[in-house]
Amino acid sequence: MxxxxxxxxxxxxxxxxxxxxxxxxxxxxxxxxxxxxxxxxxxxxxxxxxxxxxxxxxxxxxxxxxxxxxxxxxxxxxxxxxxxxxxxLAKRKKLTDEKVIGLIGELLVLDHVVAAYGEDVAITAWLGPLAEQHDFGFPDFDAEVKTTMSEARSHVIGSDTQLEPVPARSLYLVSVQITRAGAAVKGFTLPELIAAVRGRLDTTLRTFDNALDGLGWHHSDADLYRARFQLRSTPQAYFVDGDFPAITSKMLDAVVPNRPLVGGVSYRIDVTQLPFASAPEPLTDFCEEPE
Structure with missing residues (x-):
């Protein structure tokens, strides 16, 4: 010894x-x-x-x-x-699978926006780590990114405000499907995706690292995240309007007696059969265009 x-x-x-x-x-x-x-x-x-x-x-x-x-x-x-x-002994703790999948979706969007419009626009728009109502706030619209590993575009909505548009702002749900990559050439791990985004940053690098730290990611734990993923399909955007199947706070206020006593609303929606929309910039090239 x-x-x-x-x-x-x-x-x-x-x-x-x-x-x-x-x-x-x-x-x-x-x-x-x-x-x-x-x-x-x-x-x-x-x-x-x-x-x-x-x-x-x-x-x-x-x-x-x-x-x-x-x-x-x-x-x-x-x-x-x-x-x-x-x-x-203190054991190292990794993010839950649910948080890993959700973070991957947001990082894929972030990486695209950084590459297309620069880091300042992308990092300013990324609201997910700040626990705001929606994941991204772009100049002309908001986006809620939902990621799933299922064959259907089935997503869990974690609150009654996630799909509630801000007044005078359009809202899109961005549906991202990923799957296990195995040995696929285009596969990536969470640490590799984070490294790819970091490699594009300069002036906003500290802000990015602080955001990840707030989400529970620590670079020293990178070896714990060995699963490799790839996109299952091209992401799609869905315009959240009055016909979209969303449970919102305003809707519950109108129909639920003693509404303030009801909290922790969570539900699952499957948008597979819904018509998807043309995503506005800067997500036009990230999402599939409808025919």
Whole structure:
């Protein structure tokens, strides 16, 4: 065992026998394969960030050593020790699948607008991270981006205001369908999509990073997001007017007794069979044009 006070780190080195332990879910623990001077063998090095948790880090190392002395493999020793001390160790948390899918849709729109109209217009228009009523507020209209992995354009609407137009402003629902990409050449992961957008930014880069941080994305957790996606179809835009199947706050106010007592409205709509519209700029080239 090595104690490194300059890094606030405890390290355990043991011969690299068997498979490597899985520790990617733990933000304070890392496994590396290393070589030692004058020794041709390969070694496992387990490093524990002991900042503000010196006792817990030492107990973890001690537990792993006890397991090794009893004849267990290094992978088993680490796994058993982590399970026994999981309440003492902070686990890394990734975004839920629902949030990942929703963020991908918004980023695809954002990436298109940045490429076509510049970063200032795009980042200013992106309202999703600010928890505003709609995801994008463009000069002449608002857009609510909904993303699904289903074969149908079936989307969950999370409130009674998401599809309620702002007075004197047009509103479009932008339907994005994605699917698992496997090894497809055009596939992408969430971290790759974020990196692509960041690569287009200059003056608004900090604003973009702060927005992602507010949504729960952290660059240090990029390795947790390994799923690859691709577009299932060309996105479509739907004009939200009086004939669109939306449940709005104004509608509920008119028909629900004691309306202030009703909250948490959520519903699902399937727009597959509805006629889609021609999206205004800057989304004209992003969405499919009706025939």
């Amino acid at each position: 090595i104690i490194d006070p300059t890094r606030n780190e405890l390290r355990l080195i043991t011969p690299a026998a068997g498979s490597e332990p899985e520790v990617t879910a733990f933000e304070r623990i890392a496994i590396r394969r290393v070589g030692l001077p004058g020794d041709a063998r390969e070694w496992f090095e387990l490093a524990v960030d002991a900042t503000d948790m010196h006792y817990e880090a030492y107990v973890l190392i001690e537990s792993i050593v006890d397991q090794l002395r009893s004849g267990a493999t290094f992978r088993h020793s680490v796994s058993e020790s982590l399970e026994g001390l999981k309440d003492l």
